Amino acid sequence: MATINLRSFPYAEDVACPKCKQQITLYDPEGSEYCVCISCSSFIHFTNNDTALIQKQADPIDQQPVLKLGSVGMFKGYQFKVIGYVEKKEQGASYAWREYILYNYEKGYANFAEYDGHWTFVAGKEFYPALGELKNRGWTFINYEENEYTLFSKYTAVTTGLIGEFDWDILFERPKTTEFVAPPQILYIEHVPNQTAGQFYLGEYTEPAVIADAFKTDIKLFPERVGIGANQPSVHAKRWFAIYKLIPVIVLLLAVVGFGGSFISPEYQVLDNSRNIERDTTKANEFKPYITPSFELNKQSALNFKIQCAVDNNWLEATVVLVNEKNNQSWEVTESIEYYHGVEGGESWSEGSQEADVLLSAIPAGKYHLNVYPAAGDNNIKAADPTLNIIPEPGIPNINTSVGDINVKTIHINVTANPIIWKNFWVSLSLLCLYPLYTWWRMRNYEKRRWMNSDYSPYETEE
Incomplete structure (x- = not known):
């Protein structure tokens, strides 16, 4: 002893x-x-x-x-x-x-x-x-x-x-x-x-x-x-256990920032416009351009454009120009809408959508309107979506928009200011989680290497 x-x-x-x-x-x-x-x-x-x-x-x-x-x-x-x-x-x-x-x-x-x-x-x-x-x-x-x-x-x-x-x-x-x-x-x-x-x-x-x-x-x-x-x-385990407890806090903070921003600057609609448009017979696949009514932004805002058209086995492309009526400053975006469907081998299929979204950020305060330049595929399409409840603009004749009218399409444009952009939330969350996920992967890889020398490895079933 x-x-x-x-x-x-x-x-x-x-x-x-x-x-x-x-x-x-x-x-x-x-x-x-x-x-x-x-x-x-x-x-x-x-x-x-x-x-x-x-x-x-x-x-x-x-x-x-x-x-x-x-x-x-x-x-x-x-x-x-x-x-x-x-x-x-x-x-x-x-x-x-x-x-x-x-x-x-x-x-x-x-x-x-x-x-x-x-x-x-x-x-x-x-x-x-x-x-x-x-x-x-x-x-x-x-x-x-x-x-x-x-x-x-x-x-x-x-x-x-x-x-x-x-x-x-x-x-x-x-x-x-x-x-x-x-x-x-x-x-x-x-x-x-x-x-x-x-x-x-x-x-x-x-x-x-x-x-x-x-x-x-x-x-x-x-x-x-x-x-x-x-x-x-494992230094990776130390980092992981220091980080993973923060992930719920990160999610909560992002949610608070998102909802707090929507409370301080709530989303509101500035334009809801439906338009029956006529084909321009002098140009292939194009319709006559038109101008929407004016709307006003009281402060700098992001704008979300939702463009809808009841295309059916067809496509539509619209170039939308946002114009500041005071200084003619403009922002141009072009979006395509495509929707196709059919039956093949006894099974139905579909692809595409009848609507598209466009986001413009940091638009200054001021009075605006939209210049819209539509173009589309062949004329064999549905003319209108009956659910849109279209009201013609003053001075525009009430054109028959029934299905099968080959000369008419309907474009519906909805514009909202201060939209809640959930994509930003998910992108931010994904980026913030990259390092924790990387740390977890390094920790797990380190542990697998440790247990290679053991007859009792918990990772054996994964090899």
Whole structure:
């Protein structure tokens, strides 16, 4: 057991290796039961009478540790001393990682686990007392301190190389480990055979630069990160969770702005004109132009033009010129109306519409009229829509507009000021949602890449 409840690190002691007589430094001499000779790799056991016996031969380490044995650093408010270095792998697989055993004179042992350049600080209930209340129920998730941890992997850990000192027979022990992730945290359950209950440990993803600074180590010595760590935090997730709560607020603000604008400047009709028009026999596909009655705008406004014509398997094109009667400033728009229908293969079909909308924005205050220049296709069309309730203009003869009159068409033009433009609302909402959607996509893609290394990926069904 680690020597704890002290005010400082205990004095280090040197012991001689029973095999090669090399001096071995113990940084927690009272708490260490096992150690490894750096010179001959003997795994040494200290018996009850402090006799050093060679228990077995340890395999040499493959990599030199980044944090040297005996180095001291301040981390999470605790002083830690590196007293051991262990290389492990998953039994029956090629996954390998490294662990640095940390000793604190107040609490006991913790460690840094490093896999593919991803570092995690791992400690037990001595540092996180709430871990002592958890029970292993074999579920695929665990709730701990308001976070839900999801099952990520299960494996048996095997020690392949080590140096330093330990308070348990680490070479003999092969714990069955289960990992649950809730980035940047990870929960470990280690169950050693012949023990009744598993031990819980909490890990937290740690940036290499933080460790290098704490232990005064050159960051260039740290291994390069590969891929995404099991509990590596996602900056995309952080952005998404910061943004998605704002989406309802954005929608509400847009709605308030839209309805507020319609309340301050309500929509009103400035022209409602229906006109029976005659074909210009001197020009193909054209009708005689006409001028609408005048109307007035009291202030700068947007204008919405709705042009209707009961075309039937035909088309109509109208050039509408808005003219300011004071200075002759004009705005010209051209719109086409097409409507076709029929029966093909026993099924009816239709396409097009008998009306069109045009929007002009920021029209100055003033008195206006419209110059209308119609053109159309062949004469075999319906002359009028009986629902329009056409009233001829003063001075214009009441022309018969029954269906089949090949010389007459009816154009109905309705003009409203300050229209509520819902298209602007939806376009604005779509543009404002682009970044949240992009952030969500990046977060989801990041999580899919994380779970590629798991046998319990929630994304497997989508592959």
